[in-house]
Amino acid sequence: MDEKRELVYELSKRTSRASEMLQSWSRQEILQVLCAEMGKERKYTGLTKLKIIENLLKxxxxxxxxxHEGVTDPESHSSLSSGSRLSKRQRKADYPSRLPIPVNDPVIRNGGNDMINAIYCKNSACKATLRQDDTFCKRCSCCICYKFDDNKDPSLWLICSSEPPFLGNSCGMSCHLECALKHEKSGIGKDKQHAVLDGSFYCVACGKVNDLLGCWRKQLMAAKDTRRVDILCYRVSLGQKLLNRTEKYRKISEVVDEAVKLLEAEVGPLTGLPVKIGRGIVNRLSSGPEVQKLCSLAVESLDKMSFDTISHSIPGSCLTSPAIVRFEDVRPTSVTVIVGTEGPLASTIIAYTLWHRKAHDRDYPAKSTCIMFVPKTRFVVTG
Known part of the structure; x- marks a missing residue:
């Protein structure tokens, strides 16, 4: 506690950004210091965290x-003069803090200079330490518009990665899907005057080619499962834009085009959110169920194309009764794997054995990850 109080005094003397820096502390830590300065335990439930910081700095x-008279507590009629504060610290010296302060703690090192000079990401969910010359936070912000989302939806972002089928060094930066669609260097659905790709995109930051079909699939899955008309229209519209001018995936694109036509006939153009329906329910649209069936058909067609590509690349592979693997709820540390089988032998299968490995590992482990018995063929892989 003494170290925290000393740090608050140091910050108030040496920088005008003391209030901003104390925002990284928890409300409980700030209250402890404030109560120590006031000499009385109080909860201050009616004050915001910012107001508590302002009172403490005052x-x-x-x-x-x-x-010292400005900090007198009217209820206890006691003031915290310089001498009383020193005597209080002397009593606490006999009972040191139970939590040791690390030597390399940036708050304590060099008398607090590092803390004063540090710059943090303004995103409360990130708070990454930034360098002086950083124009945006590379961990959570878009590398095109430099902005972050308060409630980030990963399905509306593109990430430069080393995941298959495009291996190699990646910068790891991310951008809004909408920003990439507007940027001429992304290669998404552009005309021949600009760099154009089919089912993939260029990272605007480093130029690496990345897979786009995974993002396209997320849009159609969201459209297939949603109950809101505005989300259905928005996701289907994104699905159409992502495969605009495609040659390799023309048949899948035509399915999405058909879904767009059905929606536009009922709600009007899908450019922007359809104002006249707002947050209506999909089941109240005459075309709603049919549009969602088309979304399911498009996803299934893509999955089949992906499986056929993998199967033909493996010598001696058997296509009599293929196992179809689908991925859902893809997150940085986990993914949901769903396995199924089509064909005459589907009814004879009783279980599936699943292996997984890291991208940089060459071989799968000898021990399987899990065994899934029909009909429970869904498994969450973590790590």
Whole structure:
């Protein structure tokens, strides 16, 4: 506690950004310091965290200036003069903090200079440490518009990665899907005057080619499962834009085009959110169920194309009763794997054995990840 109080005094003297820096502390930590300065335990439930910080800095400023009467507690009729504060610290010296302060803690090192000079990401869910010359946070912000989302939806972002089928070094930066669609260097659905790709995109930051079909699939899956008309229209519209001018995936694109035509006939153009229906229910649209069936058909067609590509690349592979593997709820540390089988032998299969490996590992482990018995063929892989 003494170290925290000393740090607050140091920040209030040496920087005008003390309030901003204290935002990284928890509300409980700030309350502890404030109560220690006031000499009385109070909860301050009616005050926001920012207001508590302001009160703390005001008290510290008054003590620094030598005006100790401003911090007198009217209920206890006691003031925290310089001498009383020192005597209180002397008593606490006999009972040191139970939590040791690391030597390399940036708050304590070099008398707090590192803490004063540090810059943090403004995203409360990120708070990454930034360098002085960073124009945006590379961990959570878009590399095109430099903005972040408060409630980030990963399905509306593109990430530069080393995942198959495009291996190699990647910068790891991400961007809004909408920003990539507008940027001429992304190669998504562009005309021949610009760099154009089919089912993939260029990272705007480093130029690496990345897979786009996974993102396209997320849009159609969201459209297939949603109950809201505005989300259905938005996701189907994105699915159409992502495969615009495609040659390799023309048949799948035609299915999405048909879904767009059905929606536009009922709600109007899908450019932007359809205002006249707002957050209507999909089942109230005459074309709603049919549109969602088309979305399912498009996803199934893509999965079949992907499986056929993998099967033909493996010598001696058997296509009599193929096992279809689908991936859902893809996250940085987990993915949901769903396995199924089509064909005459589907009814004879009782279980599936699943292996997984890291991208940089060449071989699969000898021990399987799990065994899934029909009909429970869904498994969450983590790590």
């Amino acid at each position: 008290i510290v400023a008054e003590k620094n200036s030598g005006d």
